[in-house]
Amino acid sequence: MASSANRVVSLKNRCGESKSPYVRSHMDNPTTWQLWTPETLELARQTNRLLFVSIGYSACHWCHVMAHESFDDPRIAQLLNEHFIPIKIDREERPDIDRQYMDFLQATSGGGGWPLNVFVTPELEPIFGGTYWPGPKSERARMGGANFEQILQKVALAWKEQEERVRESGRKVIEQLREFAQEGSLGGRAGGRVSDGEQETLELDLVEESYQFYKGRFDSVHGGFGSAPKFPTPAHLKHLLRLGSYCPEVREVVGEDECETARDMVIQTLEAMAKGGIKDQVGHGFARYSVTRDWSVPHFEKMLYDNAQLLPVYLDAYLATKSPLLLDAAHDIAAYMTTAPMISDLGGIHAAEDADSLATAIDHHKREGAYYVWTTDEFKKVLTEQEAKICAKYWNVKPQGNVDKRADIQGELVGQNTLCVKYDIPDLAKEVGMSEEDVKGMLQEGRQKLLAYREENRPRPALDDKIVTSWNGMAIGGLARAGAALQTPTYISAAEKAVECIRNNLFDSGSGTLRRVYREGPGETPGFADDYAFLISGLIDLYEATFDSKWLEFADRLQNTQLKLFWDDQKHAFFSTPANQPDILIRSKDGMDNAEPSTNGVSANNLFRLGSLLNDEEYEKMAKQTVGAFEVEIGQHPGLFSGMMPSVVSAKIGVKGVMVVGDNEATSAAVKKFNESITPNYTILKIGGGANSEWLQSRNELLKDLNGSRSMVQLCEGGVCKLLDGKDVESLF
Incomplete structure (x- = not known):
């Protein structure tokens, strides 16, 4: 096969043709970005060029850093344009492409993240990848190690001089990934077993083993699991919190004391998060994760899928404890998802807010967290002397700033303070010699003043105003449950409006199919299995909150479509993608929970719930088959399958x-x-x-x-x- 070295290609940057805010943000790069289309993939085959596939999302801080350091650099752009066909992809529009190349990266390097950058053959086989690579002029490049320019040069040279060897490497990797997927070794995905749905090999002991997994990783000082960076992992928190609410058969296996310990671990974690910098202490909502072990310094992006999952967890925690702190957190999340800028005019809920923003309207350089952090001078400017004293103590605001430089890799938070609650109000009142009511009133007044100042003087982070079907499904379920439990009809109304937005704009009533994303009209990408699963789950919650069976009817219709498009008749469970999709190399089934709950875990639970509500034995049979398809993986690593545990219980006891x-x-x-x-x-x-x-x-x-x-x-x-x-x-x- 002829080398690409002599193939001249003249392209223009096509990011402006996309509806994605993330992709559009690269439209002024000198890099001639292409979109992932059949035409682009055919061009790669015709010209025999490697694709450079760069995947990210609009709220991603390190995506912005790499764009500034590399994709805006004329020399980097020249290398990309001369030797590769560069493609920019929004992971939220095409999670299937993101998933297949993230699997490659994790299998070959042991890590992953965004931006996800992969070099791919014209046959779409990955040969080399990574996440953020420093630009040639960055401080990190000067500290040593390969920078992005050097990587481009080496890959281009390897393709020019050793093309067949490179191709063979790509083929071997894909073959190995296919084998792993068949064996169930790839991301907790069902392998090649055939389940008849009648086996009862998944015992309740697995529920206890999953608890032990997290008990061994629990941070008893700060809550959460493991060390920094620390993620909320709502699917795991939800599972642990609910252990004590199962029937006596489950509690007997797990142990009453262990159920109590599991609940305590979750409550400690949720309380620490509610008091930490990961929560917007002035406005509403939670950031995606903390870069510190104590939840004090967040990665400031706010994602709908995180908040949508955290709402029912905080609700459950409140129902279990009646804690005002946890109740306030639940209302706070619901307020975030149902008010501007997250709520759209159509009723759907937007995807995310950026981590980076301008500190003032006259600044030119965005900084991470600029919208959220504070100096003592700002406290003194905005608040009265007494308010500044009380609020600074309460939120741990210090003259020199409270961010450890080890948590501030880019040096953008020097002298700044993240707001973290360091006092209980009774203790603070005692220390400053005031009544609890006076302190509480002063904190409330201070918060309102800080919020008003922030909204008036700081440009808000950029909004990703896509409406993603799956994430809205999660939000619909959380809002419906919160509305019913807290007797707040506005939450239920917001959930109903979000459903109507999807039904009116992303649902084809003739075929019964969904589309993935709405922005400036429905996107071209069809819905994936998770879009159906999460929306069905939300609709069941909405039915149980309203007893309006039109929501159940919609769920039943979508369930039939999900089975038609994604169900594996031979080996059971749900594929993530529909059959015969031309740009997917490995058709996999997700069973393990990550930042989002597993598609098959949610789907199995949906089938059990629908089977119960509709008295449908076929749904119940398929639910058991779905769980059975992951039998080996769950048995080996029960702690990684929290989302499957309710269905493990249902399969055993109904x-x-x-x-x-x-x-x-x-x-x-x-x-x-x-x-x-x-x-x-x-x-x-x-x-x-x-x-x-x-x-x-x-x-x-x-x-x-x-x-x-x-x-x-x-x-x-x-x-x-x-x-x-x-x-x-x-x-x-």
């Missing part, structure tokens, strides 16, 4: 359904009890009493003849229901 008919004191008590409890492996439905149940009764044979004239509460399991009296209702959950 799902119980509370059926509420009519409207009286007992039925109202049952609904209230359900809303205000942590209820793994339970569902609830309602007939009559104001519920819109017509579709549900037509779908569920058990409910066909009920009319709501006789009010009652029944507990159903395996198609058999028994009547509950007042004492039974009180002891539920």
